[in-house]
Amino acid sequence: MSSSPQPAGPPAPDLQAMLADLRALVEIESPSTDPVGVGRVMDAVEGWARALHGQAHALPGGTRQFNFGVDGSARPVLILTHADTVWPHGTLQTMPFRVEGDRAYGPGTYDMKGGIVAALHALRALNGEWPRGGVRMLLTPDEETGSASSRGHIEAAARGARAVLVVEPPVANSHALKIGRKGVGDFGLGFRGVASHAGNKPEEGASAITEAAHAVLAVQALAQPEIGTTVSAGLIRGGSAGNVIPAECSFQVDVRVSTLEEGERVTQAIEALKPRDPRVHLTVTGGLNRPPFEFGPGTRALFAQAQAIAAELGFTVGGEVVGGGSDGNFTAPLAPTLDGLGAPGDGAHAAHEHVRLDRWSDHVRLLTRLIGEV
């Protein structure tokens, strides 16, 4: 018998069973562009969910929803997963699933088939004792390409949830959770002026390039890097010849923001731009694609809870605000959201993608406690 105190439950999950499930999912190639492959991953997950007495629903657009003990007595806990990967068909031939030491390699292991397996094993560990209001899990087909078909389902589920747990991987080679992500905007500004001979009749022309030049400076002046807002005109084209007053000019703007307020401020300012010369017409397209996932009060509380649970389980979790987006960007404005609860490892979207088997069990135990206690 050990003389040292046992860490607080839940018991360690069955790592060999998790590995077998991970292998089964990884060996079904599921690029976002292939609904058949994505559907086969979903079928496998649905079988496991039904074995845990989950109720499965196919939603329009290819998302599946699994309900575990959802009975209307309280808002359920929402778990977000995606079945697609960035890896094209044929990747397994050069990057087969394999275990070397403490690492399980293969396409989609870390992002996020390991997260799907983690969620199911965390649910299994609850042994049918669902938290008040139950657990809802969404499995989406298109996270890697921007979640066009699933965003509405994700937002609707988040509105009805008391907390959202995203099983994207934690920060590489750590247990660090993702506690914020920047919002991303992409705008196009198109100017149409009046062409004229630059030598003979310049006064009859209205330069689209001149207006665009003023607008580039005006737009970039909206940046406030000290609070996380960056604005960059990254691509510009215009004019037809050196001796013609240009009738056309357009440019694209990349916007990153740390708060929704800043996203709205920059969007409104860009949409309110007016050419100085009334003969020039301006068209603005685009907007904020993913709202910022702010480290707000809801996320702070969830993160504090996760840190306390991890300490009881005998390990430490940090937290980082990261630049890349996830479906957590959609839910964070609607419900308390914590991200990075999937499988520890490294190499998302890279050839050395892998899950760290020596860290995985602890992360699953943390997820089990969070599902049961948030």
Ligand SMILES: [Zn+2]
């Ligand atoms: Zn992912």
